[in-house]
Structures are given as structure tokens and as C-alpha cells.
Amino acid sequence: MRRFLGGLLILALSLAIVIAVVIVLQSRDEGNVSRDKGPGEKVAARCPDEPAGVTRDSRPLSDDQIRQALSLGNVVLRYRGSKPPAALRELQDELTGPFDAEIAAAGQAVILAGGGKTIEALAWGHRLRGRSPGDQQLRAFAEAWLGEGAPKPCS
Numbered sequence: 001m002r003r004f005l006g007g008l009l010i011l012a013l014s015l016a017i018v019i020a021v022v023i024v025l026q027s028r029d030e031g032n033v034s035r036d037k038g039p040g041e042k043v044a045a046r047c048p049d050e051p052a053g054v055t056r057d058s059r060p061l062s063d064d065q066i067r068q069a070l071s072l073g074n075v076v077l078r079y080r081g082s083k084p085p086a087a088l089r090e091l092q093d094e095l096t097g098p099f100d101a102e103i104a105a106a107g108q109a110v111i112l113a114g115g116g117k118t119i120e121a122l123a124w125g126h127r128l129r130g131r132s133p134g135d136q137q138l139r140a141f142a143e144a145w146l147g148e149g150a151p152k153p154c155s
Contacts (some may be wrong), residue, residue: 004108028032040128047071047154051116057099058084060115070124073107073149075142078116084132088112088119095142107149110142124149 005031048064048071061136077088091116092110096103103109119130121138123145131136 006034012030021091038126040123040126042125043127045125045150047150051154053101054104054111055101055106057112058114061111061113066113066122069104069109069111070122071150071154072105073124073147074104074109074111075146076122077138077142078112078115078118078120078122079114079117079133080114080116082113082114084114085119086134087133088138090137091142095139095146109149110146 017103021147046067048067050064051068052062052064052067052075054061054069061076069076076090077084079085079088089112092099092112096108096110099109099111104111119133119135120136121128121130121141123141124139128137
């Protein structure tokens with residue numbers, strides 16, 4: 001009987017230690033992660049007035065399309081003119097592949113949008129103005145903010 005009780009005590013202590021370790025590790029999961037830390041400046045984020053999905057890129061997008069895309073977690077790279085610079089197309093291909101509407105609907109796309117006044121990267125609540133289409137900060141921005149959409153879904 002003593003052996004059984006001793007074994008039961010060892011089992012209970014082992015289980016308690018495992019539970020304590022799991023609790024400590026779970027509390028550290030996002031301990032050093034802050035949605036506010038990353039490249040670019042923090043800007044006001046706003047849901048679209050009328051939800052409008054993005055079905056194609058490499059063309060001008062409406063403000064509502066851009067806001068909807070950002071709220072889902074996509075990163076939008078705006079550029080001047082009607083044709084995206086090769087460096088932005090390469091960045092898109094390397095990070096998320098060519099534009100796919102289903103991937104954009106899931107908030108995991110880098111979307112190219114024409115009609116901008118400058119080269120800039122946009123994410124939910126963040127913006128970075130690039131010096132050129134090949135600016136390495138654009139990559140860092142997209143990698144940092146891709147998938148980080150609105151904390152609550154836009155209605």
C-alpha cells in the first residue's frame with residue numbers, strides 16, 4: 001500500500017509540474033509581441049464605408065477596396081502610374097505570389113495598387129513611404145504587417 005501511495009504522490013507532483021510549465025510557456029507566447037512595433041508610421045485605421053473586395057490588382061483601387069483589403073490583413077503597395085514597377089512586382093511574387101482573389105479574401109496577399117502619388121506601403125493602421133520601388137524597407141514592412149488586419153471584423 002505504501003508503494004502505491006508513493007507512486008500516486010510522484011504522479012500527482014509530476015502532473016502539477018507539467019501543468020505549471022505549460023501555464024508559464026503559454027503566458028509567454030505573445031509576451032514580447034506588440035502590434036504597434038514594426039516599420040512605418042502608425043496611422044488611423046478605418047473600416048470601409050461600403051465593403052468592396054479586391055478582385056484584381058495592378059490598377060487603381062477605390063478607398064473602400066483598400067480599406068477592406070487592409071482590414072482583412074493584406075498589405076497594399078501603391079505606386080504612381082498605370083503599370084507597377086518591376087521591383088514591386090518582384091516583391092509581391094517573392095512574398096505571396098501573383099495576385100489571387102482568394103488569398104486576398106483571406107488577408108494574406110500583397111496587393112499592388114496604381115494611382116498613388118508616391119510609392120507607399122499600407123497595412124491596417126500603418127503606412128510607410130518608400131524612397132523608391134526597390135526600397136528594402138517596403139519588404140520589411142510587408143513582412144511585418146502581412147496578416148495583421150483589424151482586431152474586430154469590419155461590418
